[in-house]
Amino acid sequence: MTTIGQSPNGLWRVLCVATCLWTAGAIAQVEVSGVTPDPTDQSFFIDAVSFAARDGKGSRIDVFAQVGYDFLTFVKENDAYNASYEMTVTILDSSGTLVGEKLWTEDIKGIPFERSVSPSAVSVTQRVFSVPAGQYVVKVVMRDKESRVSRQITRQLLVSNYAASDFTMSDIMLLSHVVTQGGRRSITPSVSPNIGLLPDSFFMYIEVYNERKLDSVSIVSSILDKKGDKALAADTLVVLKPGRNELILQVAHGNLPIGDYRLFVRARDIHATDEEQSLATTNRNVVVRWQGLPRSIKDLDLAIEQLRYIAKDNEFSVLKEATTADDKQARFVEFWKKRDPNPNTPRNEKMEDYYARVEYANKHFSHYIDGWRTDMGMIYIIFGAPNNVDRHPFEVDSKPYEIWAYYELNYSIIFVDETGFGDYRLQTPIWEIWQRLRN
Numbered sequence: 515m516t517t518i519g520q521s522p523n524g525l526w527r528v529l530c531v532a533t534c535l536w537t538a539g540a541i542a543q544v545e546v547s548g549v550t551p552d553p554t555d556q557s558f559f560i561d562a563v564s565f566a567a568r569d570g571k572g573s574r575i576d577v578f579a580q581v582g583y584d585f586l587t588f589v590k591e592n593d594a595y596n597a598s599y600e601m602t603v604t605i606l607d608s609s610g611t612l613v614g615e616k617l618w619t620e621d622i623k624g625i626p627f628e629r630s631v632s633p634s635a636v637s638v639t640q641r642v643f644s645v646p647a648g649q650y651v652v653k654v655v656m657r658d659k660e661s662r663v664s665r666q667i668t669r670q671l672l673v674s675n676y677a678a679s680d681f682t683m684s685d686i687m688l689l690s691h692v693v694t695q696g697g698r699r700s701i702t703p704s705v706s707p708n709i710g711l712l713p714d715s716f717f718m719y720i721e722v723y724n725e726r727k728l729d730s731v732s733i734v735s736s737i738l739d740k741k742g743d744k745a746l747a748a749d750t751l752v753v754l755k756p757g758r759n760e761l762i763l764q765v766a767h768g769n770l771p772i773g774d775y776r777l778f779v780r781a782r783d784i785h786a787t788d789e790e791q792s793l794a795t796t797n798r799n800v801v802v803r804w805q806g807l808p809r810s811i812k813d814l815d816l817a818i819e820q821l822r823y824i825a826k827d828n829e830f831s832v833l834k835e836a837t838t839a840d841d842k843q844a845r846f847v848e849f850w851k852k853r854d855p856n857p858n859t860p861r862n863e864k865m866e867d868y869y870a871r872v873e874y875a876n877k878h879f880s881h882y883i884d885g886w887r888t889d890m891g892m893i894y895i896i897f898g899a900p901n902n903v904d905r906h907p908f909e910v911d912s913k914p915y916e917i918w919a920y921y922e923l924n925y926s927i928i929f930v931d932e933t934g935f936g937d938y939r940l941q942t943p944i945w946e947i948w949q950r951l952r953n
Contacts, residue, residue: 557582559705560667562652563685565721566676566758567644573673575643576687577603579654580705581620583635587660588625595630597622598659603641608649616641619659633805633860638705647675680725683794686779689717692762701762710802715766720779720796722752722759730754731793732782735765737775737800740812745770751784770802771839774812804843806860808869814842820872820886823895825849826952871895881937889940893918893927896948900927907931914938923947 561578568574579601588595598621605614620637629635650671657664676682690704690712701719709716722731735748748765763779777800780792803809811817818833825833829849836842854862875891876884885891900918907914914931916938925947929938 557585558656558665558667559707560652560654560669561687561703561705561707562669562671563687564671564673565684566682566723570677572644572646573676575605575645575650575652575671575673577641577643577652577654578703578705579603579639579656581637581639581656582633583622583625583630583637584633585663585665586622586637586658588622588630589660594624595627596625597630599637600657600659601639602655602657603643604653604655605643605645606651606653610651613645613650614643616643638703640703645673647673647678649673676723679794681728681781681793682723683779683781683796684721684723686777686796686798687719688798688800689719689762692717692764699762707798707800708803709767709800710770710772710804712767714768715764717762717764718777718779720761720763722754722761722781722794724754724756724759726793727756728754728783728793730784732784733761733763734780734782735763736778736780737765737767737770738778740774745775767802769840772802772804772807772811772814772843775800775802806862806865808866810869810873814839814846817869818842818846820869820895821849823892824868824952868895871898881935888938890929890938893929893940893944896944896951897923897927915941 559580563576563578565574565576566572581599583597586597586599588597598619600617600619602617603615604612607613618639618641620639622637625635650673652669652671653666654668655664655666674682674684676684688704688707688709689701691702693700701717703719704712704716718735720733730751730753733750733752735750737745737747739745746765746767750763752759752761776797778795778797780795782789782791783793801812803811821833822830833842833845833849836845850862850865851857853864855864856862872886872891872895875886875888875894879885879888879891879894881888886895897920901921902919904917904919906912906916909915914934916929918927918929920926926942927944928941930941931938
């Protein structure tokens with residue numbers, strides 16, 4: 515990163531001209547638009563899980579969709595609130611051919627106001643599709659009928675041929691609740707992959723198709739981090755019957771740090787001498803986040819490092835001096851708690867906005883280093899989107915340069931591509947205005 519206290523004379527001339535044009539009202543086309551966090555990142559999830567068909571012929575896809583009440587527009591009727599949304603689930607095969615599609619409307623009626631605005635209140639729906647084994651694309655579109663705002667999520671799914679072997683396992687379905695009453699169990703799917711919201715442990719549902727007629731197997735569950743290192747493991751002995759078996763397994767996850775993980779489940783013959791030999795395996799992605807944490811944050815150490823543009827020197831030192839994972843998390847939470855504009859809600863809008871800028875910088879300004887570390891990324895994160903961008907990529911008498919204008923700050927910032935390879939470096943002093951914003 516380059517911060518230069520004085521720009522070349524030619525560029526100072528350009529800055530003066532740009533400022534005069536701006537003041538006179540001659541505004542070029544705005545090419546960098548503002549980015550705000552998308553509230554639906556926390557409000558709309560889908561999960562697609564494959565099982566063997568109930569009739570034993572072929573396979574099926576169970577599609578679950580979870581819509582948060584905070585995404586929906588509720589309308590008051592008498593003393594309660596109502597909302598309605600449309601859902602479309604489309605299944606395409608590997609060639610793009612339509613295999614199945616279902617459209618329906620979900621009505622939510624008679625909801626008290628407190629629940630209509632609760633970030634924890636959700637609507638969960640499910641649709642089932644019978645399909646042969648193969649690779650599929652699952653597309654889910656949700657549309658709020660009152661605001662007409664739509665949201666789409668697309669997933670790829672490999673559906674296994676469960677009849678290809680005499681011992682197979684379905685996909686893994688995460689559960690949010692397991693209730694036993696009167697000797698019967700009822701389950702609620704966890705459509706979000708976030709196991710961090712479930713205290714101490716999580717549940718999963720798996721079907722085992724035991725045509726080999728084994729009386730019992732060992733189910734080994736492992737969670738691997740993004741480096742492939744084993745974060746935890748659990749071994750459970752389960753009794754089986756011939757044919758279809760429905761298993762509900764509980765796995766204690768302790769205090770897994772935030773991050774992206776892969777959950778592996780394998781069935782092992784308890785009589786096998788090779789402990790690594792498996793009868794069948796299945797796996798899926800899971801994540802660990804705490805409530806209100808932006809989905810883009812996958813590494814707490816990196817998230818803390820990215821605070822260098824907003825944290826004061828003493829605050830940054832306190833964050834970096836944490837010695838344990840719990841201490842690090844507590845200090846991070848405390849840092850943002852002081853900046854929360856609405857402390858009575860689970861969301862921290864200022865944190866969401868900051869990391870939305872970091873994510874935008876990584877997507878648009880990455881060069882040979884991550885976008886948030888570049889000069890353009892730094893300026894974008896500190897000041898946000900400029901009101902106007904004046905680009906000069908092919909000037910005869912100068913190197914490529916850009917001028918970002920910030921109207922409210924009464925300031926313009928120049929970047930120059932010294933190498934000609936898109937590595938734009940900061941040429942305008944920003945220390946004084948930066949410190950003013952930090953304080």
